[in-house]
Amino acid sequence: MSAGQNWTAEDPILEGLQLIGLLTRLVEQRLSQALSINSTDLSAIEHLITDGPLTAKDLADRLQVSTAASTHIVDRLERAGHVTRQPHATDRRKVLVLLADTSKARLFELLTPLLDGVGERVGKLSGAEREVIEHFLAGVVEIYTAAAEGMTSP
Numbered sequence: 001m002s003a004g005q006n007w008t009a010e011d012p013i014l015e016g017l018q019l020i021g022l023l024t025r026l027v028e029q030r031l032s033q034a035l036s037i038n039s040t041d042l043s044a045i046e047h048l049i050t051d052g053p054l055t056a057k058d059l060a061d062r063l064q065v066s067t068a069a070s071t072h073i074v075d076r077l078e079r080a081g082h083v084t085r086q087p088h089a090t091d092r093r094k095v096l097v098l099l100a101d102t103s104k105a106r107l108f109e110l111l112t113p114l115l116d117g118v119g120e121r122v123g124k125l126s127g128a129e130r131e132v133i134e135h136f137l138a139g140v141v142e143i144y145t146a147a148a149e150g151m152t153s154p
Contacts, residue, residue, distance in 0.1 A: 053096040
C-alpha cells in the first residue's frame with residue numbers, strides 16, 4: 001500500500017481504527033464546547049484528572065508547552081471556574097492547580113455514557129477475544145508511539 005492510497009477502503013479493521021480516531025476528535029471537540037474551553041485547556045484538565053493536582057510546571061511538561069504558556073492555560077481555566085490554585089503543603093515556593101469538583105462532575109456526566117458503553121462491550125469479550133485484542137492494541141500503540149516520536153520537530 002503506497003502513501004496517500006485510500007487504505008481504509010478494503011479493510012474494515014483499518015476503517016474502524018480511522019473512524020475511532022475521527023470520533024475521538026469529535027468527542028474532544030464536543031467536550032471542549034460543553035465546558036467552554038479550547039482543546040489545549042481540555043488536555044490540561046485531562047492531566048489534572050489523571051495525575052493532579054499539579055504545578056503549572058508539571059502541566060507544562062505534560063502538555064509540552066512553555067511554563068509561560070502553561071500559566072496562561074491555568075489562568076484561563078481559573079477564570080472559567082474549572083481550576084483553583086492552592087499553596088503546596090510542603091514547599092511554599094510551589095502552587096498546585098486543582099480541578100474544581102463541579103468541572104470534574106460535569107466532565108464525568110458527559111463521559112459516563114461513553115465509558116459505560118465501552119466498558120460493557122469489553123466486559124462481554126471472551127478470554128480468547130481479549131487476548132487477541134490486547135495483542136493487537138499493544139502493537140498499534142507501539143506503532144503510534146514510534147510514529148509520534150518520529151514526528152518531533154528538529
